[in-house]
Structures are given as structure tokens and as C-alpha cells.
Amino acid sequence: MVQFFNVSKAYQRDLNALSDINLKVAKGEFVYLTGPSGAGKSTLLKLLYCAERPTRGQILVNGRNITRFGSSRIPLLRRNLGIVFQDFKLLTRRTVYENVSFPLEVQGRKRFEISKKVYQTLKNVGLEHRLNHYPLQLSGGEQQRVAVARALVVDPLVLLADEPTGNLDPEVTLDIMELFKGANARGTTILMATHDRGLIHQFPRRVITLEAGQIATDDLPLVDGFADSM
Secondary structure (H helix, E strand, O other), X not given: OEXXXXXXXXXXXXXEEEEEEEEEEOOOOEEEEEOOOOOOHHHHHHHXXXXXXXXXXXXXXXXXXXXXXXXXXXXXXXXXXXXXXXXXXXXXXXXXXXXXXXXXXXXXXXXXXXXXXXXXXXXXXXXXXHOOOOHHHOOHHXXXXXXXXXXXXXXXXXXXXXXXXXXXXXXXXXXXXXXXXXXXXOOOEEEEEOOOHHHHHXXXXXEXXXXXXXXXXXXOOOOOOOHHHO
16 A cells, blocks of 8 residues: 655755655554654655655555656545644634535535535544534644544545644543544554554554654554454
């Protein structure tokens, strides 16, 4: 599903954010990216949705070499991705419903289909009663759940999550992880950047540790799957 071949990314000459990354993530895997701040976690995720381009190397997503994509093909790639940002990136002048419906509108879905899908997804995250509210009327935890709903509403092939629980209380964190668990069970491949070692121990999956832009370790979980850890 996702493959990196000798991928490097330099923001300044002779200063790599990522160096010679070789990585394969199979369809349906759930993978944590961890490591200290500045290790390259966010950069790696940005390369996958073409917010950044590699300085060197090749990246394949679902068999397609996205490093060769021109600007006109990037929106097509992103239609099959779900992206959860640490700072939410919600549209503050649009309601919760409008934020979550936006990616479906981009896909050209029919209005009745959008309405049904958005309501069900908001119900899944416990926010169907907030659909006419605006993001700034919500708590931080509620905003993050809207961001998760927006990412999941398209049933993405790949979900990319950058510190999605970093600023949330434990109860909301568990809710978010349950949503990710459900999406993964339905076949979505997930790459999640996190500093939270406790979360990794509580919900064990494959863990890739980055240090100074390189893969330091790539470990399978001690406990097999979410169900055994719940």
C-alpha cells in the first residue's frame, strides 16, 4: 500500500529532515511513527499527501509513484486519503456539517448521499447534535473529533494522523483510538505519528521509531492487535 525507496528530504543544503528511508506498509496495517521532536515524523506524513516533495527517492501509494505526480494529479491522490492534523485545520466559517461534508462534495457525491454519510459519521464520533455549530463554538476535543470525522467520512484507503491525541484528555483519546480501530478493521491503512508511549503500549501495533531523520527501529507489537489490548 505504501512504499518508500531511499527517500531523503532536505529543507536546507546538507541538512536532511529524512535520510535514506526505506519502508513498506502493507494494506490494512496500523503503524505508529514515533521519536523525538524534529525526528522527521511530520515530514514523512507530508510526503505521503504531497504537501512536501522528496529531495531524492521514490514513494508509492497503492502502486502509484506519487513522486512523479504533477500538480493536477495531487487532488486525485488526496481524495483517497484521510488526514488528521494536530491543529485540526477546520474551516472556521463553516459549520461542523459543512466541514465534514466538504471532502464528499469534492468527490462529487450526490446531496442525499452526503447528508446520510455525514450524519452517520458525526453520530459515530458523538457529535450529531453539534452539526450546525461552528468550530470555535466547540471544545478542543470536539474539534479534534470533527477533524477525525472529516478524515473518515470518505472511507479512505490510507489515514494519516499527525499527533491526533496530543492535546486531548484521556477519555477523548480513547474515543479517537476506538474510531481509528474501527476504520482499520474496515480495511483502512493507518499511519499515526505520536509521542505517547503509553498509548502505544495500551493499543499495541507496529512501531517505527525515527531518530534524526532515519529509521532507528521497526518493531512488531508484543500483543497481537487492538482486541487483545482492550
